[in-house]
Amino acid sequence: MKAEVKLDDLPLQDGEGRKPSAAPARRERAAHAGRRSLLFRLASLFRSKGTFAHGIHPAYHKETGSLPIRRLPFASHLVVPLAQHIGKPALCCVNVGQEVSRGEVIATADGRISLPVHAPATGVVEAIGLMPAASGKMEECITLRVYQADGQEVRVRKPRDVDAMNRQELLAAIQHTGLCGLGGATFPAHVKLDVPAEMGIDTLVVNGAECEPFLTCDHRIMVERTQDLMRGIRYAMRASGAPRAIIGIEDNKPDAIAAIAAALPDDGSISVQALETKYPQGAEDTLIYALLGREIPAGQRPAAVGALVNNVMTLAYLGRLLPAGEGLVERVLTVAGPAVESPGNYIVPIGTPLRFLLEQVGATSSAKEIILGGPMMGMTVSSLDVPVTKGTSGVLAFAAAATAGEAPRVYPCIGCGECVKVCPRFLNPAQLGLLSGKREYVEMAAQFNLDRCFECGCCSYVCPSHIPLVQQFRVAKAYNRKNPVT
Amino acid sequence: MSMELRTSPHLVSDRSVERIMKHVVLSLLPVCAFSVWQYGLSALALLLAVTATCLATERLFNRAADQPSTLGDWSATITGVLLALTLPPAFPLWMGAVAGFVAIAIGKVLFGGLGCNVFNPALIGRAFVQASFPAAITTWVPAFSAQRFTEFAPTTFTVPLMIPPDVADWVKQQAVDAFTGATPLARWKFENVTASAWDFLSGAVTASAGETSAILILAGGIYLAARKFMDWRITVAVLGSAALTAWLFQMVDPSHYPSPTFVLLSGGLMLGAVFMATDMATSPVTPLGVWIYGAVIGVVTVMIRYFGGLTEGVMYAILFANAMAPLIDKYTQPRVFGARQQGKKQ
Numbered sequence: 001m002k003a004e005v006k007l008d009d010l011p012l013q014d015g016e017g018r019k020p021s022a023a024p025a026r027r028e029r030a031a032h033a034g035r036r037s038l039l040f041r042l043a044s045l046f047r048s049k050g051t052f053a054h055g056i057h058p059a060y061h062k063e064t065g066s067l068p069i070r071r072l073p074f075a076s077h078l079v080v081p082l083a084q085h086i087g088k089p090a091l092c093c094v095n096v097g098q099e100v101s102r103g104e105v106i107a108t109a110d111g112r113i114s115l116p117v118h119a120p121a122t123g124v125v126e127a128i129g130l131m132p133a134a135s136g137k138m139e140e141c142i143t144l145r146v147y148q149a150d151g152q153e154v155r156v157r158k159p160r161d162v163d164a165m166n167r168q169e170l171l172a173a174i175q176h177t178g179l180c181g182l183g184g185a186t187f188p189a190h191v192k193l194d195v196p197a198e199m200g201i202d203t204l205v206v207n208g209a210e211c212e213p214f215l216t217c218d219h220r221i222m223v224e225r226t227q228d229l230m231r232g233i234r235y236a237m238r239a240s241g242a243p244r245a246i247i248g249i250e251d252n253k254p255d256a257i258a259a260i261a262a263a264l265p266d267d268g269s270i271s272v273q274a275l276e277t278k279y280p281q282g283a284e285d286t287l288i289y290a291l292l293g294r295e296i297p298a299g300q301r302p303a304a305v306g307a308l309v310n311n312v313m314t315l316a317y318l319g320r321l322l323p324a325g326e327g328l329v330e331r332v333l334t335v336a337g338p339a340v341e342s343p344g345n346y347i348v349p350i351g352t353p354l355r356f357l358l359e360q361v362g363a364t365s366s367a368k369e370i371i372l373g374g375p376m377m378g379m380t381v382s383s384l385d386v387p388v389t390k391g392t393s394g395v396l397a398f399a400a401a402a403t404a405g406e407a408p409r410v411y412p413c414i415g416c417g418e419c420v421k422v423c424p425r426f427l428n429p430a431q432l433g434l435l436s437g438k439r440e441y442v443e444m445a446a447q448f449n450l451d452r453c454f455e456c457g458c459c460s461y462v463c464p465s466h467i468p469l470v471q472q473f474r475v476a477k478a479y480n481r482k483n484p485v486t
Numbered sequence: 487m488s489m490e491l492r493t494s495p496h497l498v499s500d501r502s503v504e505r506i507m508k509h510v511v512l513s514l515l516p517v518c519a520f521s522v523w524q525y526g527l528s529a530l531a532l533l534l535a536v537t538a539t540c541l542a543t544e545r546l547f548n549r550a551a552d553q554p555s556t557l558g559d560w561s562a563t564i565t566g567v568l569l570a571l572t573l574p575p576a577f578p579l580w581m582g583a584v585a586g587f588v589a590i591a592i593g594k595v596l597f598g599g600l601g602c603n604v605f606n607p608a609l610i611g612r613a614f615v616q617a618s619f620p621a622a623i624t625t626w627v628p629a630f631s632a633q634r635f636t637e638f639a640p641t642t643f644t645v646p647l648m649i650p651p652d653v654a655d656w657v658k659q660q661a662v663d664a665f666t667g668a669t670p671l672a673r674w675k676f677e678n679v680t681a682s683a684w685d686f687l688s689g690a691v692t693a694s695a696g697e698t699s700a701i702l703i704l705a706g707g708i709y710l711a712a713r714k715f716m717d718w719r720i721t722v723a724v725l726g727s728a729a730l731t732a733w734l735f736q737m738v739d740p741s742h743y744p745s746p747t748f749v750l751l752s753g754g755l756m757l758g759a760v761f762m763a764t765d766m767a768t769s770p771v772t773p774l775g776v777w778i779y780g781a782v783i784g785v786v787t788v789m790i791r792y793f794g795g796l797t798e799g800v801m802y803a804i805l806f807a808n809a810m811a812p813l814i815d816k817y818t819q820p821r822v823f824g825a826r827q828q829g830k831k832q
Binding site for chain 2 (some may be wrong): 471
């Protein structure tokens with residue numbers, strides 16, 4: 001689930017523009033939690049699992065959820081971008097021809113909202129320069145030639161006693177792991193966890209919903225790396241000051257719920273909650289509503305309602321990397337789709353080109369569309385030279401027919417209102433679509449809350465006229481960004 | 487390997503305009519079959535003539551505008567079938583053709599075709615012929631006559647632009663008991679005689695082809711609602727508000743006002759509530775808006791029946807609510823998730 005994070009959304013620095021004390025924030029929140037809770041609790045009487053209003057039930061295709069995580073071999077060359085996270089790109093600190101060891105820092109963080117990059121394999125730096133990236137643009141990358149004869153152990157590591165660290169040391173150590181939001185948001189983990197105490201975070205929400213069809217890597221992580229996850233949750237609670245944590249998991253993953261329930265600590269500070277299997281259950285505001293009954297005010301971050309959301313994959317890697325003092329050199333991701341012969345969850349070194357990855361899993365020649373991330377919010381790539389990065393939660397290979405197929409005929413809006421019924425933000429996509437047809441982009445934002453759209457794709461999914469609503473909204477938003485109303 | 491670049495979402499549901507429309511046609515077929523069984527050849531001829539005219543008109547305008555054919559979306563078929571079901575079974579075919587042409591040409595194409603029309607096209611067609619041929623549209627023939635499958639009503643093949651022949655003598659020959667030549671609504675209005683629920687359900691009343699099969703219409707509606715091809719909230723709002731209004735009037739003066747059951751089953755209310763008020767293009771989309779829209783139709787229908795000059799009010803009630811739909815949408819925009827808290831702070 002890609003959360004919407006923009007650069008101007010970054011948490012404010014300590015002491016700047018904050019409320020003077022925590023008390024008003026708490027009172028306000030308590031009052032508004034009370035307002036919500038009557039309806040929410042009433043609804044809770046009739047169901048045992050958390051959920052939200054609207055949303056869709058696509059075919060989930062979670063077949064890979066039962067397959068254990070496997071390791072893929074190293075490609076001959078790894079292409080490691082310097083900007084794999086939101087914030088300033090890392091600064092390259094190696095030279096062409098230099099030998100690097102797996103786990104060694106090859107690019108350092110440029111300031112607070114930035115992350116270092118670690119060598120994903122032992123090898124030699126072959127080039128530093130522009131390479132194709134997922135965005136379609138060329139980006140600054142370090143190309144490594146991998147020593148195939150090497151054992152590829154992580155040799156560069158500084159094990160440390162995490163329990164002895166104070167909060168600042170903990171946050172600094174988290175930054176050194178190079179960890180960002182692995183669900184796809186790629187927001188630096190240490191910045192996200194660095195919530196000022198006066199914001200009064202009371203709950204760490206751990207996102208194990210994994211509502212995107214096809215993706216099952218979070219599922220496998222919860223089943224196979226439960227201890228890493230629990231450790232990571234405790235670190236995150238300490239770093240953020242949250243006294244409790246709730247893990248929300250869609251109920252199509254009973255084995256994950258069971259595995260976590262068995263590993264919960266006795267003090268009751270961490271709990272697990274089943275969620276209805278419904279897209280987009282894993283979006284930040286729907287997840288917080290489903291678990292806590294709190295509604296994030298428009299335009300604000302989860303901290304406004306005392307919550308902080310982290311993905312299970314991020315926290316599982318946090319629990320694994322932090323005590324070992326290692327950097328993020330690989331990640332688990334799902335490779336699936338109708339055009340893949342052996343779909344599954346694989347440990348893939350950062351920088352592995354998609355071409356190599358797809359060869360390894362036997363992508364068939366019918367593959368026409370390669371998607372990074374899930375099918376609802378992921379993006380297609382134009383080149384197989386694009387590498388796997390920290391934020392790549394899935395690589396899906398679709399034959400043309402499996403997705404939209406022969407581009408279906410686009411009819412005018414027939415006003416069926418189905419999009420209004422599914423929009424999790426309660427927008428009116430039909431009206432927005434009509435306005436975008438007339439290029440009334442300013443009106444869309446001013447009157448119909450265009451900016452609240454987070455492009456989950458529910459409206460496009462259900463539209464019987466096959467109107468590319470989300471795409472139209474993207475165009476409108478881009479136009480409004482370029483032509484701000486003064 | 488050629489790569490396709492698309493934007494998310496990369497999955498689409500199997501809903502499509504054609505599918506929705508096809509299912510609406512499908513659920514109308516039992517109603518059509520029942521009306522043919524009741525009225526025989528005349529009803530069948532009218533159904534075919536009106537639908538064919540609608541399709542031909544749509545195709546004609548496609549050609550005129552140099553556009554590909556839009557018959558494949560099935561919407562013109564729905565308009566034709568619905569229009570035919572609102573006409574008297576012995577309606578002259580040429581008048582039916584006029585209704586079909588007006589429905590598509592003025593009711594739909596003029597506004598820009600599928601999805602752009604403001605009013606329900608079938609009702610535009612009917613309103614036109616009601617104003618143009620007031621005698622023919624209130625000329626009724628008996629149901630279940632013995633010769634209905636062997637001969638046409640004398641009015642069916644009226645020469646275009648000529649006045650239809652009188653059917654009184656022909657009706658006498660049909661040897662049907664208790665045929666009054668007036669619809670239950672007219673009999674209530676002018677004679678204060680109400681028909682029983684059984685009369686309606688068995689089809690033993692005088693009415694348009696599609697007005698006498700409440701059960702089949704409801705069954706079609708339930709099928710469509712279950713498959714999510716129709717917005718059940720509108721139907722419930724229409725029927726509920728009509729029943730409630732009728733009940734209130736009956737409480738006030740039981741001797742004059744009929745029961746809610748009579749109001750629900752008589753005239754075109756059932757057909758209108760299930761198949762016409764729910765027309766997607768001409769109804770609101772907001773969660774609150776659909777209830778308001780439906781309630782307006784129900785209340786206005788009863789008001790026209792009770793206090794208007796016409797015996798039946800469903801058609802104008804729906805057209806009236808169609809005109810209101812954009813306004814209703816405008817003033818019932820849903821509260822955006824997270825918006826209320828922000829409003830409180832300001």
